[in-house]
Every structure is written in structure tokens, then in C-alpha cells.
Amino acid sequence: MHYATPSSLLHHSYGVRTTTTTADVPVAIQVLTAAFADDPLARWLLPGDRYATHAGAVFGSAAEASAEHGELAVAADGSAAAVWLPRPAGAPVRAEEPPPFERLGTFLELTAARCPAGAAHLYLVFLGVVPGMQGRGLGGALLRERLATADTEGLPAYLEASSPGSKALYERHGFRSVGDPVRLPEGPDIWPMWRAARS
Secondary structure (H helix, E strand, O other): OOOOOOOOEEEOOOOEEEEOOOOOHHHHHHHHHHHOOOOHHHHHHOOOOHHHHHHHHHHHHHHHHHHHOOOEEEEOOOOEEEEEEEEOOOOOOOOOOOOOOHHHHHHHHHHHOOOOOOOOEEEEEEEEEOOOOOOOOHHHHHHHHHHHHHHHHOOOEEEEEOOHHHHHHHHHOOOEEOOOOEEOOOOOEEEEEEEOOOO
16 A cells, blocks of 8 residues: 655644545545445445445545545544545546446446546545434535535536435535436435536
8 A cells, every 4th residue: 555745734614634645544444434334325235244344445445546636535533534536527437447346337337327427527436424423514514625625626526325315415515416316226226416616
């Protein structure tokens, strides 16, 4: 694992720390593993015992890539994390390598058509708050911090909401559904969502 020279900023107004290194990846893994333990999409992707054995690797891979781009954000007290990835215009939505498990491949195939690949944008891969701290505005604070910067950069943002509750949260921050929900086979509905940059 590569560790760059730490270059973190503390945003006092939101209580979040945005890192440009992989130093906060272990914290992000712990947060996301706890936050998504009962998430319908996560449990569909990693059914049964697979969540306990594979979730850390799934979250870790995304968090590491996010940190390498300077886009990993964690709450100052380690209770919440947001994993963002930049997507340049025209970038393929699906990875060139085969996905590590079949259901991830199904998920990527079904959502690829909804993601506007023609415009450079930010992709919110994961946003999680540990149980016991949810409902206190921590996830919203992480959203506000990065979306405010995205607006100054003129960058739109994309995500997939995995529950009606998360969809409502994202709607409050300006995201709108991209068409009807995606219906996963024998799984939950998910909502691809897009937020245009605000001037």
C-alpha cells in the first residue's frame, strides 16, 4: 500500500477532514463496513457470510483509489466517511478487468447506461455513518463540504442511492433521479441520481 506525504485539511465549519493520502483508508473501511452492514444493496452484492469476509476489501479498494485522487473524506471523529472518485468526460463506466464477483458485474451493467459518461463529474461511491451516530447530520456535512467545492469547479456529481432514506437525503442536497429505479434481479431497487453544478 502506497502512503503519500500527509496533506490533510480540517474544515471546522463542517467537522470533516479531507485527505489526499491513503492514511485514513483504515478508518474509512471501519466506518463503511459498520455503516453498510444492513444496507440492502451491500447485502445483495455480498450475501450471507460474504459480507463479513469481503466487505473490507471492497470498501478498501474504493477508499484507496479515492485517497490517491485526494477525494477521500472522513469526519473529524472518525464516525463518517465519503468516498468520491473523479470521472473524466468519456471515461468508461465499467472497469476493463472482470469484476471480482458476479453480482457486482450485474450491478455495473445495469447502472452503466444511467451514468452520463459524456460529462466530467464526481462519482460518490460510498457515503456512510456508523450506527449510533446516524441522523445527526454527519453525512450531510460531508456532502456539503465536497459539493460546495464541486460547484466552484463547475463539476456535476453522480451516485446510486440504495434505499429510500438515502435517496431522500441526496434529494435534499440537489440530486435528482435519472429515470426509473434500477431493479436488481432478486434484489433491491436502486436510484441512479445526478446533481448539476450550481453557479
